Every structure is written in C-alpha cells, then in structure tokens.
C-alpha cells in the first residue's frame with residue numbers, strides 16, 4: 619500500500635491518502651482506525667450504489683456500524699443546493715450527531731457535495747472520502763475543496779474542509795466507462811502540464827487505457843503527490859495552489875454556460891487548457907508549438923479540444939467574471955511558460971478578446 623500524508627500544519631490538519639488495489643475489501647478496519655462511534659451516513663450515486671453499495675454496506679454492518687445510505691442521481695447536476703438540503707433532511711431523520719461520520723462513496727460530484735454537507739451539517743462533522751472515479755482518485759478527494767454549483771458558476775458556494783481519511787482503491791476504476799476514465803485523464807494531463815515535464819512525457823508513451831491501468835498506482839500517487847505539495851504550501855488557494863486551476867477559467871465557464879449538461883468537468887477543462895494555451899502561445903508567453911502537443915495528448919484520450927460550436931466561445935466569456943481566482947476586477951489566469959512549468963498572472967483586460975472572434979487567434 620502507498621500511503622501519502624496531507625499535512626496542513628497551519629490548520630493542524632493531518633490525514634492519510636491510502637492507495638491500494640483491493641482496499642475496498644478491508645474497508646471496515648480502515649474506518650475503525652479513524653472512527654469509534656456507531657452511526658455512519660453514506661452518500662453515493664445510483665451507479666456506484668449498484669456496483670459497490672452492497673459490498674460496502676455488508677462490511678460496515680458486519681463491523682457493527684449503524685448505517686443510512688443516501689443515493690443521488692448520477693451526474694454534475696446533482697452538485698446542487700437542492701441535494702444539499704435533501705442530504706441535511708436525511709441526516710436529521712437518521713439522527714446523525716456531531717460525533718458521527720459521513721462517508722462519500724463516488725466520483726468528484728459526490729465527494730464535493732457530501733464534503734460540503736459534512737462541512738456545514740451541525741457546523742461540521744467528520745467525513746471520509748472513498749473516491750471511485752479516476753478524476754476523484756487523482757484530484758477531487760485530495761485537498762479539502764468541497765462545494766456545490768450554482769447556475770451562475772461552478773463551485774461558487776463551498777468550503778475548505780478536509781476528510782479524516784482518503785481510501786483509494788484503483789480496482790474500482792475497472793468499471794468506469796471509457797468516457798469517465800478519460801475525464802480523469804484530463805486532470806492527470808493537467809498535472810504534467812503545470813508541474814512535471816517528465817510525467818507529461820511518460821503519459822505520452824501510453825497507447826491505451828490498459829497501459830495506463832498497468833501503472834495506475836504510481837500514476838495516482840504521482841498526481842496526489844503534486845497536489846498534496848501544492849495544497850500544503852497554499853491551502854487557501856491564494857498563490858501556488860491556483861496552478862491546479864490551469865484550464866479551469868475557461869473550463870468552468872463552459873460547464874456553467876451549458877448548465878452542467880453538455881460537457882463534463884474533464885471535457886470542459888480539456889477545451890479550457892487548449893484555449894488558454896493557444897491564447898498565451900499567440901502572445902509569446904507559452905512555448906511555440908506547445909498547444910499542438912497538449913492537443914495531441916488530450917485527443918489520445920478522446921477528449922474534446924474545441925467547443926462543438928465555435929461561436930459559443932463569445933457566449934461563455936461573461937461567465938469568466940465569476941471565477942474565484944479573480945481579485946477585484948482583475949482576472950487571474952494560469953499560464954504555461956513551457957510544458958511542466960506554470961505560473962499565475964493578471965490577465966490584461968482584452969486578454970480573452972481573440973476568443974470573441976470564434977477561437978481564431
């Protein structure tokens with residue numbers, strides 16, 4: 619088992635990320651290591667419940683826990699205020715107290731939503747993340763960003779609230795659809811872009827999902843290590859942590875513009891990374907030819923690199939004003955000087971203007 623620890627010493631927060639094939643089969647002993655009471659509320663979605671719900675419930679019941687399982691509709695639209703209210707009502711009906719536990723079993727949608735419910739229910743209860751998508755195993759379960767979406771923008775209401783434990787079992791990735799696996803690859807590729815050229819080159823060598831899966835534990839550990847280090851140096855997202863937002867300024871606007879229906883998070887940030895780098899390459903900030911290299915690797919994972927409707931670029935731009943990286947009226951963006959080397963910068967007022975012409979830079 620690979621164990622990484624997240625230490626946010628300024629907040630006295632320390633928790634392990636455990637990565638092991640088959641970890642889901644000895645779940646109860648892992649939960650026992652961080653939780654001594656009886657009641658656990660499991661939040662999951664219908665796909666994950668059908669695949670893994672019984673296995674999780676059987677083990678926890680056999681270990682003597684008293685459970686309730688809250689099952690939500692799969693998909694981004696579930697990361698909503700309505701579902702937050704629904705979860706609170708279920709927790710109250712179950713009589714979950716401040717000293718009890720919530721377990722987030724699912725992808726990034728479940729982790730973000732249940733995590734925010736845990737952060738705010740009774741002003742905060744303990745929670746454990748069991749991420750079941752590649753995206754959640756390499757990114758969303760680590761670092762304590764929890765949130766819901768609003769029609770006005772992604773993750774606009776949330777908190778920094780860390781789990782007590784993150785249990786990552788790569789075996790559960792076997793049941794992902796190709797498209798959901800590829801969503802996770804968009805964030806994996808992001809890590810190469812922002813931080814590690816060698817890692818990016820390694821990703822270029824993989825010819826298929828099976829080849830990635832053959833080395834999945836180290837791929838997950840490499841991504842979690844990059845994220846853990848950035849989170850530890852800037853938990854509240856005011857400096858280095860913002861680098862994790864490469865491609866997200868445009869990506870989040872795309873998701874919101876299409877009401878969280880047309881593009882998944884992974885697909886939207888794939889388009890966002892390419893659009894952002896194309897703009898900065900044209901300005902001479904990013905290395906010549908880097909956009910094409912990024913586009914090529916994203917296409918290897920069947921990720922979109924352009925909006926289906928080029929005219930829509932101009933329609934998504936107004937949503938960028940709601941980006942959380944903005945300071946007063948200044949837009950803050952993440953740019954690559956080269957693949958593997960990123961920084962933040964204040965964007966000039968007309969920075970996004972070329973997109974208004976339909977993505978012709």
Ligand SMILES: NC(=O)c1ccc[n+]([C@@H]2O[C@H](COP(=O)([O-])OP(=O)(O)OC[C@H]3O[C@@H](n4cnc5c(N)ncnc54)[C@H](O)[C@@H]3O)[C@@H](O)[C@H]2O)c1
Pocket residue numbers: 663664665666669692693694697724725726727728730750751752753754757758759760761762763764772773790791792793794795798801802882883884
């Ligand atoms: N908090 C963070 O730091 C952070 C980081 C990155 C992304 N996110 C958020 O994560 C969300 C996207 O997460 P996602 O891509 O995991 O989407 P998701 O949670 O919607 O999961 C995608 C699909 O996979 C299904 N699924 C989950 N596990 C499965 C399994 N093992 N086998 C088969 N099907 C399975 C789900 O039911 C769903 O249909 C977005 O809301 C994004 O904003 C948060």
Ligand SMILES: O=C(O)C(=O)C[C@@H](O)[C@H](O)[C@H](O)COP(=O)(O)O
Pocket residue numbers: 757761763772773805855859860862863866942
């Ligand atoms: O953890 C972070 O910090 C990230 O930016 C990781 C992103 O991949 C993730 O999508 C995150 O939810 C975006 O956060 P936001 O603050 O831009 O909503």
Ligand SMILES: [Zn+2]
Pocket residue numbers: 757805866883887
């Ligand atoms: Zn993301």
